[in-house]
Amino acid sequence: MKKILNLILVFSSMVLFLHLTGCGGSSNGPTAKEISTQKLIANTWRISTVTVDAVDQTILFTGLTIKFTSTGYTTTNGGVVWPASGTWSFTDEAGKIMKRNDNQEITITENTDTALKLTLTRAQGSIGPGRAESLAGVHVFNLVK
Numbered sequence: 001m002k003k004i005l006n007l008i009l010v011f012s013s014m015v016l017f018l019h020l021t022g023c024g025g026s027s028n029g030p031t032a033k034e035i036s037t038q039k040l041i042a043n044t045w046r047i048s049t050v051t052v053d054a055v056d057q058t059i060l061f062t063g064l065t066i067k068f069t070s071t072g073y074t075t076t077n078g079g080v081v082w083p084a085s086g087t088w089s090f091t092d093e094a095g096k097i098m099k100r101n102d103n104q105e106i107t108i109t110e111n112t113d114t115a116l117k118l119t120l121t122r123a124q125g126s127i128g129p130g131r132a133e134s135l136a137g138v139h140v141f142n143l144v145k
Contacts, residue, residue, distance in 0.1 A: 036095030039111045040068040045143035048115075053137035060135070066143065073100075081122065081139060116143040 030038070047064040050057050063077040071089065075082040087101040098106050110117035118141045 032093060033090050033095040036111055037070055041070060043145035045116050048142040048144045051140045052135050114145050
C-alpha cells in the first residue's frame with residue numbers, strides 16, 4: 001500500500017510540474033515587434049509599384065531599394081520621400097507603425113517574407129529638382145525582395 005501511495009505522489013508531482021512549466025506565465029516566443037523587425041531586415045526591398053493618392057507614380061521611383069537594420073535604413077533613388085539613410089523605431093506594440101528620425105510616420109500594411117507594403121502621407125510637397133521631390137499625398141510603396 002505504501003508503494004502505491006508513493007507512486008501516486010510521484011505521479012501527481014510529475015503532472016503538477018508538467019502543468020506548471022507548460023502553461024501560463026510569460027511566453028518565450030518573439031514579440032510582434034521582433035517578428036516584424038526580422039522580416040524587415042531579412043531583405044533588401046526593391047520597388048514593385050508606387051501610388052500617390054491612388055495614381056500610379058512608379059516611374060518616379062525607378063530603382064528604389066530600401067535596406068533596413070534593426071534601428072536604421074539606407075535607400076537608393078528614394079529622393080526626399082525616402083532619404084538616403086536614417087533611423088527608425090516602432091511606435092506601437094504590434095510592429096505596424098514606424099517613425100523615422102525625420103518624424104515621418106509609416107504604416108506597414110503588409111510584411112511577409114517576400115512582400116512589404118508601406119504607406120506614408122506627405123502633407124506638402126517639397127521644393128527641389130524633379131517631380132518625385134514635390135509630390136504630396138498618400139504614398140503607397142509595394143516592395144518585393
